[in-house]
Amino acid sequence: MRLEPIAAPSHARTLGLPALAIAATVLVAALLAALAGANPLQTFGLIVKGAVGSKFATLETLNRATPLIFTGLAVAVAFRAKLWNIGAEAQLYAGALVTVLIGTQMGLPGPLALPIMALAAVLAGALTLLGPVLLKTRLGVDEVVTTLLLNFIMALFISYLLEGPLKDPMGMGWPKSPALPRDARLPRIVEGLRLHWGFALALICAAGVWLIQTRTTLGYEIRAVGQNPQAARFAGIPVGRVLVKTALISGGLAALAGFSEVAGLKGNLTSDLSPGFGYTGIIVAMLALLHPLGVVVSALFVAGIFVGADSMSRAAEVPTYIADILLAAALLFMVLAILLTRFRVVRG
Amino acid sequence: MGPKDPARDETVLRLSGITKRFGALVANDEISFALAKGEVVALLGENGAGKTTLMNILFGHYTADEGTVEVFGAPLPPGQPGAALAAGVGMVHQHFTLADNMTVLENIQLGTEPLWRLGLGRSAARRRVARLAQDFGLAVDPDARVGTLSVGERQRVEILKALYREARILILDEPTAVLTPQEAEALFETLRKMVAQGLSVIFISHKLHEVMAISSRVLVLRHGRLVGEVATRDTDRHALATLMVGAEIAAPEPTQARPGAVLMTLDRVETPPRGNRPGLRGVDLALRAGQILGLAGVSGNGQGALADLISGLEGPIAGRLRVGEAEVTRWSPRAALAAGVGRIPEDRHKTGTIADFTLTENAVLESYARPPTANHGWMNWRAAREAAQEIIAKYDVRCPGPETRIRLLSGGNMQKLILGRVLEAAPRIILANQPVRGLDIGAVTYVQEQLIAARNAGAAVLLISEDLDEILTLSDVIRVISDGRLSPEFARGEKTAAELGQWMAGQGFDHAA
Numbered sequence: 127m128r129l130e131p132i133a134a135p136s137h138a139r140t141l142g143l144p145a146l147a148i149a150a151t152v153l154v155a156a157l158l159a160a161l162a163g164a165n166p167l168q169t170f171g172l173i174v175k176g177a178v179g180s181k182f183a184t185l186e187t188l189n190r191a192t193p194l195i196f197t198g199l200a201v202a203v204a205f206r207a208k209l210w211n212i213g214a215e216a217q218l219y220a221g222a223l224v225t226v227l228i229g230t231q232m233g234l235p236g237p238l239a240l241p242i243m244a245l246a247a248v249l250a251g252a253l254t255l256l257g258p259v260l261l262k263t264r265l266g267v268d269e270v271v272t273t274l275l276l277n278f279i280m281a282l283f284i285s286y287l288l289e290g291p292l293k294d295p296m297g298m299g300w301p302k303s304p305a306l307p308r309d310a311r312l313p314r315i316v317e318g319l320r321l322h323w324g325f326a327l328a329l330i331c332a333a334g335v336w337l338i339q340t341r342t343t344l345g346y347e348i349r350a351v352g353q354n355p356q357a358a359r360f361a362g363i364p365v366g367r368v369l370v371k372t373a374l375i376s377g378g379l380a381a382l383a384g385f386s387e388v389a390g391l392k393g394n395l396t397s398d399l400s401p402g403f404g405y406t407g408i409i410v411a412m413l414a415l416l417h418p419l420g421v422v423v424s425a426l427f428v429a430g431i432f433v434g435a436d437s438m439s440r441a442a443e444v445p446t447y448i449a450d451i452l453l454a455a456a457l458l459f460m461v462l463a464i465l466l467t468r469f470r471v472v473r474g
Numbered sequence: 475m476g477p478k479d480p481a482r483d484e485t486v487l488r489l490s491g492i493t494k495r496f497g498a499l500v501a502n503d504e505i506s507f508a509l510a511k512g513e514v515v516a517l518l519g520e521n522g523a524g525k526t527t528l529m530n531i532l533f534g535h536y537t538a539d540e541g542t543v544e545v546f547g548a549p550l551p552p553g554q555p556g557a558a559l560a561a562g563v564g565m566v567h568q569h570f571t572l573a574d575n576m577t578v579l580e581n582i583q584l585g586t587e588p589l590w591r592l593g594l595g596r597s598a599a600r601r602r603v604a605r606l607a608q609d610f611g612l613a614v615d616p617d618a619r620v621g622t623l624s625v626g627e628r629q630r631v632e633i634l635k636a637l638y639r640e641a642r643i644l645i646l647d648e649p650t651a652v653l654t655p656q657e658a659e660a661l662f663e664t665l666r667k668m669v670a671q672g673l674s675v676i677f678i679s680h681k682l683h684e685v686m687a688i689s690s691r692v693l694v695l696r697h698g699r700l701v702g703e704v705a706t707r708d709t710d711r712h713a714l715a716t717l718m719v720g721a722e723i724a725a726p727e728p729t730q731a732r733p734g735a736v737l738m739t740l741d742r743v744e745t746p747p748r749g750n751r752p753g754l755r756g757v758d759l760a761l762r763a764g765q766i767l768g769l770a771g772v773s774g775n776g777q778g779a780l781a782d783l784i785s786g787l788e789g790p791i792a793g794r795l796r797v798g799e800a801e802v803t804r805w806s807p808r809a810a811l812a813a814g815v816g817r818i819p820e821d822r823h824k825t826g827t828i829a830d831f832t833l834t835e836n837a838v839l840e841s842y843a844r845p846p847t848a849n850h851g852w853m854n855w856r857a858a859r860e861a862a863q864e865i866i867a868k869y870d871v872r873c874p875g876p877e878t879r880i881r882l883l884s885g886g887n888m889q890k891l892i893l894g895r896v897l898e899a900a901p902r903i904i905l906a907n908q909p910v911r912g913l914d915i916g917a918v919t920y921v922q923e924q925l926i927a928a929r930n931a932g933a934a935v936l937l938i939s940e941d942l943d944e945i946l947t948l949s950d951v952i953r954v955i956s957d958g959r960l961s962p963e964f965a966r967g968e969k970t971a972a973e974l975g976q977w978m979a980g981q982g983f984d985h986a987a
Contacts, residue, residue, distance in 0.1 A: 354824070
């Protein structure tokens with residue numbers, strides 16, 4: 127058996143296969159729920175109810191989706207240029223760190239604080255990805271390795287700061303930073319509802335990325351470099367410079383996830399600020415086929431599954447791991463579906 | 475030894491009703507023919523006519539939808555690579571399949587004998603190879619590393635390898651594409667010796683004069699069908715060309731050139747070597763307005779280095795490059811475009827276009843950053859689409875529309891889009907690197923006519939080609955490249971193909987230097 131490329135995939139393939147992938151995911155999840163001794167239909171019902179069944183649940187899902195939109199966009203932008211940024215996690219923490227530093231140490235006046243924190247966070251995330259990209263364009267070092275390893279370096283560095291210089295003296299010994307002052311917190315969109323402006327910022331970023339990709343020369347350059355660097359270079363597109371610009375955007379977006387989590391939700395920095403938002407961003411971006419507006423949808427979907435599974439496992443006796451398995455299965459089936467839209471399997 | 479009558483001779487290979495479909499495309503449509511012992515049959519057809527598919531079926535890389543293959547009277551099991559080899563069919567591919575870091579002898583033994591035995595039985599193998607080499611005129615040093623051999627010598631190793639495996643039927647896929655005329659003649663001599671000893675040869679080509687020179691029978695493929703089967707002595711080049719294309723064709727006839735000012739000058743330019751391919755070694759070159767300079771040479775002698783230099787991908791490490799009177803200091807693809815250099819790259823799939831981009835996106839690949847396509851960083855897609863539509867209409871690009879992905883186009887239409895993109899920028903200097911390779915004859919004529927028209931309009935054209943016929947037809951002046959050096963300039967008609975062949979083989983350079 128081998129794969130044969132399909133020149134022009136039919137609609138049946140481009141639409142039918144992803145639908146089939148979703149169906150297969152649901153089937154796998156149903157089997158798992160049954161294996162855990164629960165009624166699959168009831169389990170699904172509980173997940174959906176837990177994700178969007180009440181105003182509280184829905185807001186929780188939107189909150190959870192916010193960092194995923196940022197990291198999903200970061201990955202989608204980079205992957206479009208075939209720049210394999212696996213380090214959104216590190217860039218997220220870089221953004222969170224700078225947010226806390228400026229918010230707690232500089233004592234900026236109210237209206238200035240948030241924009242400066244956000245800009246500084248973007249800069250920090252962009253610089254975190256700049257190193258690996260320069261190593262790639264100058265020396266040909268594989269960015270998968272460098273960005274991945276930077277995640278661990280950053281995690282340990284944050285850990286050190288939280289145990290040392292940045293430790294909150296009032297924190298009862300817990301490794302966490304001091305809290306941001308009130309002026310440096312993102313306000314809620316509607317008073318009384320637990321949803322902050324970080325979510326709106328994420329939506330604006332998604333629209334912005336979409337504009338860049340479809341309407342600007344930079345977006346055109348990024349796609350050209352991603353699809354065929356050799357032809358791009360021949361046509362006079364400065365490949366290295368385009369990759370650097372892509373990295374600055376990607377790193378900045380991932381850092382905004384950290385900014386928004388700290389300034390919008392948590393108020394301080396801890397070493398468990400992100401339960402792998404940077405990595406989950408890869409799933410979000412892949413499920414969205416790297417489309418920036420699709421990232422919003424898939425981030426909501428992924429967040430809904432996490433939130434719903436949490437609440438479901440409290441009600442039924444199904445472990446919450448089912449959310450991870452569900453997402454992993456969804457990703458694998460989706461990747462397979464994408465492959466099969468472009469290739470057909472032939473025998474001999 | 476004259477051509478034989480296949481009906482009376484022993485049939486060694488028989489293909490019956492071979493049909494292969496790829497989706498809606500019928501690559502092979504009920505092809506049947508027989509190969510007799512001791513004959514050379516030429517398989518003639520344009521790119522995409524189905525020659526390669528047919529050979530892939532014979533070698534088990536594809537399974538035919540219908541039809542059977544018989545070798546020496548026994549049916550060949552379909553879809554098993556290796557079955558044909560075992561049955562005594564050998565193939566010499568266009569791109570060689572040798573290990574560069576091993577010696578000739580090791581390469582010949584490789585795959586024939588178990589790995590652990592490679593070291594053993596070497597003297598016996600050496601004797602056999604020496605005898606085969608002598609019998610068939612395939613002189614090559616058995617202890618030389620393949621990486622150090624010339625292209626012609628590597629081809630001899632491939633043939634020796636097939637013979638060592640006791641192939642009785644040898645298939646050669648476009649074997650002369652990489653050879654000088656003299657090397658091609660030596661190859662033909664070898665083939666004649668082989669058929670004299672009862673071997674059979676299938677010679678795949680699209681070059682008519684070679685087919686006339688070597689074959690006893692010609693099979694013509696067109697659009698997957700066998701459209702003609704003629705004895706070579708009963709036909710001529712013109713009749714074969716008509717059969718191959720399905721219509722009468724006329725080669726372009728350039729008018730008298732009126733050369734003008736020198737638009738680009740290379741002054742003792744050196745570029746670094748790449749792998750085992752030479753860079754440019756002290757190259758002087760002047761491209762004049764209103765003139766086509768044809769660069770002949772065997773593949774891999776520095777053409778790539780020269781093309782990369784002129785297209786801006788690489789700068790000289792020594793010597794000077796001047797555009798007009800001004801010396802170039804910062805050289806890049808963008809600088810080359812700004813200096814009025816239009817570039818038709820050698821590989822239209824990998825370098826000239828982006829396969830998953832639409833025609834519109836590909837049409838503005840070199841001009842996207844300037845008005846009217848872009849304004850202050852914002853794309854104007856309507857202007858881009860209009861530019862694409864203009865190229866499509868003016869250069870007769872056959873396509874469903876400007877929003878089609880370019881990967882769906884045929885090579886000829888892809889090349890027309892590139893040609894349009896280049897010519898619409900009104901370049902003063904045009905680099906055309908293998909502009910018609912792999913195109914069907916209609917597209918070949920079209921592209922060549924456009925190049926002549928650009929030259930008549932005052933452009934300086936540098937035509938790089940491995941096809942000596944093309945060089946001789948189109949060029950106003952000819953230079954030959956060999957091992958990174960350029961021959962002196964020859965006027966149109968000054969040298970014959972054979973004389974140019976000697977330069978291509980590297981003779982004459984030492985006296986000139």
